[in-house]
Amino acid sequence: MNKTKDWVKNAVFYQIFPDRFARGTTTIKGQWQASTYEGWDATPTYQGYKGGNLWGVIDKLDYLEDLGINAIYFTPIFQSASNHRYHTHDYYQVDPMLGGNVAFEALIEAAHNKDIKVVLDGVFNHASRGFFFFNDILENGPNSPWLDWLKIHDWPVSAYDGEKPANYEGWIGDRALPEFNHDNPQVKEYIMQVAEYWLHKGIDGWRLDVPNEVDTPGFWQEFRDRVKVVNSDAYIVGEIWGDASYWLDGTQFDGVMNYRFTEPTIAFAGGENYDPKYCQGELNPYPPISGTEYAIRIDALLKLYDWEIQLAQLNLLDSHDTPRMITTVGKDKDSFMLSTVLLMTFPGAPSIFYGDEVGLPGGKDPDCRRVFPEAQEWDVEILKVYKELIALRHKYAALRTGDYKTLYADQTVYVFGRILDEEEVIVAVNTGKEQAVSNFVVTELQSKPDNVIYGSGRLAWHNITDVKKLEIVIPPRSSLIIG
Secondary structure, eight states: OOOOOHHHHTOOEEEEOHHHHOOOOOOOTTOOOOSOOOOTTSOOOSSOOOOOOHHHHHHTHHHHHHHTOOEEEESOOEEESSSSOOSEEEEEEEOGGGTHHHHHHHHHHHHHHTTOEEEEEEOOSBOOTTSHHHHHHHHHGGGOTTGGGBTBOSSSOOSSOTTSOOOBOBGGGOTTSBBBOTTSHHHHHHHHHHHHHHHHTTOOEEEESSGGGOOOTTHHHHHHHHHHHHOTTOEEEEOOOSOOGGGOSSSSOSEEBOHHHHHHHHHHHHGGGOOGGGOBTTBOOOSOOOHHHHHHHHHHHHHHSOHHHHTTOEEESOOTTSOOHHHHTTTOHHHHHHHHHHHHTSSSEEEEETTGGGTOOOOSTTGGGOOOOOGGGOOHHHHHHHHHHHHHHHHOTHHHHSEEEEEEEOSSEEEEEEEETTEEEEEEEEOSSSOEEEEEEOOSOSSOOOOEEEESOEEEEEEETTEEEEEEEEOTTEEEEEO
16 A cells, blocks of 8 residues: 655645636747737636646745645646646646746746645646647548557537537547547657656646546556656646445555535535535535435545545535535525535645635536635635634644544534544534534544644533543534643
């Protein structure tokens, strides 16, 4: 079993959708400016560009540092004819709209100077109609020398006319996303070299898009080997929505996007406030669950993978692929804050989707990909809570790498401990509309933490014939952390 790198265990990630985060300017020669953008504050559309770029991200690194962020995960940044850039044209060129390779080099230097890691999105299952090898097939048909790079079945290839069969494989049947033929050794080597190239350029890891779609034997094992030779500390995290045991065997990925944490957390913290119309794709945090059910779900999740793997999971409440949680719970801030407490105190690296920390709303794609708001539109109460919780995570090592023990659960209350040597922290959440008074025996802790370091409520320890009993009083719809 591979040991998780310390930087991942101690990371707080910030996920950035580059077109929507920030627009910066530069006077560097060769920085081409697009002539037409969608209105920055207009409702986002599937095809419109807002014009965010990497220069803008550099401008906001001070903000991210102040928030407590020490790792960034970017959705794709390579040249593409889509605002989300999952339709890759050139894997060696950063999109000119984002500032090109020169902006990327400046970003890496600026981020690393602040000890902020950078993880890129690797879209290696499919390319795009603009990808050179596929474009040659469009131009030359069966005479193209690159036929075995993609999965062509018949002629003529129809890349744009939906009235005709595509005659090639596209991801989930989308003709805009022609799939690689990973059984072709040259395709395999091409992808490996792309991964190595950007690691040599300074990135700290890869997030892999739909890696479960790549079923060529040994592909991800070789990918891991090649990545780790270049940078043994590099983080490899896969987009796997369900049980990821197959990919977390120590020979492939370090971790996955932990939607298995997301679902029960929203179901418990969101409760009846969650609107099931926002269920999307494989994420279905409905119906509401009790604290007792949450304890069962979390216990099962923590038994699913080796502990070192748990510490490498990328935990999240929402992403570019899901509606934003603040919207799914009807803008109920209590639900959102309770789930954030659970996120920031769970084993693995928490990941914040840009703007969540200031209350940015958003429904289903593309609405979840709104622009980062101006300061006057921020919810400063939510931002204050995020800063407090991130600071606590950085301060208490137990919240990052300590053992996780459920201490108590009932209909509306869930209490657990994080334990690292002599440092012990208790986290208690009450999702109910009434004050909760909970009394329970504690056998998992050696000490008696009694200092409320976050939230509100009170507690008292009682000794009854060598048995430690804890009484916790939690106000409605609130939480407390005891250190």
